[in-house]
Amino acid sequence: MSDSDGSCAVHTFHVFxxxxxxxxxxxxxxxxxAASFLGDSLRGIGSKFMSSSEVLTSCSDCPTVFLDAETLISCGLLERLKFNVLELQEYLDTYNHKSEAAQLWLANCKASFPGTMGDTVITNQPGDLEEKQLELCQRLYKLHFQLLLLFQSYYKLIGQIHVVNSVPELLNMSKELNDLRDNLKEASALIAVEPLKDEFSSHGLTVTSSEIAVQTMLECLKNRDLITALRQIRDCRTIWPNDIFGSNVEDEVQTLLNLYFRHQTLGQTGTFALLGSNHDLSEISSKLMELNGEIQDMIQKAQSYRVISTYFPDTSTSL
Structure with a gap:
């Protein structure tokens, strides 16, 4: 954390x-x-995991912040940001570890019970299957809970930055960038239903360097020729992979917004933009917390039933 001038810290939100x-x-x-493997077994706990997944899917964007390094320092946010990033990194490392553990166990389950499809099982050892399913649920629950912690950590990080809203001397570009983002998404949706064209060729543009390409895109953004800007960044990612234009796995809208903000604030300080709603992130975090509580309760009940059926095999209680 030797970033004393904030030049690295300002990219935290774009990276996350x-x-x-x-x-x-x-x-x-x-x-x-995993839910497909579980099927309707264990009182349908797989569907509850799916509900948790759907909550995350409903969040198409992650709230993010644009600001310059000088503003970050002048508002006294750099050190607090560093601390939150360390916490975020710790949660992320743990999440990756738990994700790997869940994937390995699921692969183990499939290898042990290749005839399992939902609640239809081709095996002579149903008890072993239940045991493995319970362990899968435990690992999946830990993964979902770790994701919740990761969300809450980022929510806290975003909350720290919201203090800039109360500084009247700063220029707030939030509305401009939010509007541009919405328009870019609409343009992206239009491209998705149209044949992809080579806009560089159709407009007779000659791009000899990434710097010229950036200027061309910025002109398109200023003139609201957004479809051209989107097509150009796709071409540039092919010509200059993993350069300033990012990679194909990165959100092209987010990359264009980042380029636009950096250009608009070039050579000046005291500008920021908050994209997305902090309230939305809080709402998703609350929903995930509620679902995690329900999942934990279902796992505990399933474990209790398993203990009962183990010691009293003739009991009428079943999963």
């Missing part, structure tokens, strides 16, 4: 926003896969 997209995709895929 991109990371969030990746986490969400993998998390939902793993949850769906």
């Amino acid at each position: 926003s991109s990371l969030f997209q990746c986490i969400r995709k993998k998390f939902c895929s793993l949850t769906w896969d």
